[in-house]
Amino acid sequence: MPQLCPAEPVVAVTRLPGPATDVFVNTHPFETPGEKARSVFGGYLLGQCVAAAQQTVPDTHDVHSLQSTFLLPGNPYEKVAYHVERISDGRSFSSRLVRAIQGGNVVHFTAIVGFQKRSSLGGDAASRPPPKLNYHEAMPQFGHETPDDIDEGSAEACLVEGGYPKDMLDIWRDPFQWRILPRDRTIGQTDTTNPNMNPTHFRMQSFVRVHPLHDAPSSATSRGTHLALLAFLSDLFLIYTTNLATARPVTAFSIETTMNHTVWFHAPDVAVDDWLACERDTSWADDGRVLIRQRLWRRRDGRLVMSCVQEALARLQKPSL
Structure with missing residues (x-):
């Protein structure tokens, strides 16, 4: 089984000294799955750009949105420099443009990160319970499942089914603990008003949290770190x-990579070491691109904590003649 690692290092960044005070680099080397690693895993860039931008706004501000574009694969064996530009600061909202740079001035990744001041809710909204989209109602197929009801090996089995190389499972150290539910697959749903429409819809659900071997308790971790880890x-x-x-393995694709990735953060007080209910689904692919959607709820009270949409490039291998 993969060796576990603490969570905070994967999003830790260090501000560089000098006049360019809003330039940060990853504090720790990137975790790479052996010699097969050809690029920096996108989650590092997403989490670390949020962590870098967070250091340029007051402590009263929490991230509420992240709109990013992956431009070039990064070298996982070199530092990434996150250049943060303070593009706007209003009474309630602030925006930061983050460029992830390697190899001199080569931009590999860009993101607009939005922050909201916590005291800006106004009226008596802050004294009311937050609105909830209960995952039991939104996803009744979750039923009354709990993480303890699900086999600990469900995540590894799911990765193998998805074509993740088995030899890489022993190298990659996942800071998160997963419990994967049986897949919900509905194939060949046809719109009778348009016979040319015949999408394949797939939905995957799981419970996920930072592994309980996580070193520091939730109360000792900053809100910004929890959100960067999200x-x-x-x-x-x-x-x-x-x-x-x-139902195709990794080897069936000549390329699989993220193009655009957007995240909305709905609960700034989220704790990633509490169990979250996660739904991921896709129902569209065309011209080498696929759209994947994702939502996460806080399991203990059903509050929606994150929404996400990703556009990815997925090209199949050409059949040999």
Whole structure:
């Protein structure tokens, strides 16, 4: 089984000294699955850009949105420099443009990160319970399942089914603990008003949290770190939804990579070491692109904590002649 690692290092960034005070680099080397690693895992860029941008706003501000574009694969054996530009600061909202740079001035990733001041809710909204979209209601197929009801090996079995190389399972150290529910697959749903429409819809559900071997308790971890880890989690194995939906292994694709990735954060007080209910689904693919959607709820009270949409490039191998 993969060796576990503490969570905070995957999103830790360090501000560089000097006049460019809004430039940060990853504090720790990137975790790479051996010699097969060809690029920096996108979750690092997402989580670390949020962590970097967070250091340029007051402590009263929480991230509420992340809109990112992956431009070039990064070298996992070199530092990434996150250049943060303070593009706007209003009474309630602030925006930051983050460029992830390697190899001199080569931009590999860009993101607009939005922050909201916690005291800006206004009226008596802050004294009311937050609105809830209960996952039992939104996803009745969850039923009364709990993480303890699900086999600990469900995550590894799911990855293998999705074509993740078995030899890499022993190298990659996942800071998160997963419990994967049986897949909900409905194939060949035809719109009778349009016979040319025949999409394949696939939905995967799970429970996920930072592994209980996580060193520091939730109360000792900053809100910003929890939210940065949520950004990291938003990309973790997300593209494998495509493999599971099409029942094709990784080797069937000539390329699988993220193009655009957008996250909305709905609960700034989220704690990633509490169990979250996760739904991932895809029902559209065309011209080498696929759209994957994701939602996470806080299991203990059903509050929606994150929504995410990813556009990925997924090209099949050309058949040999």
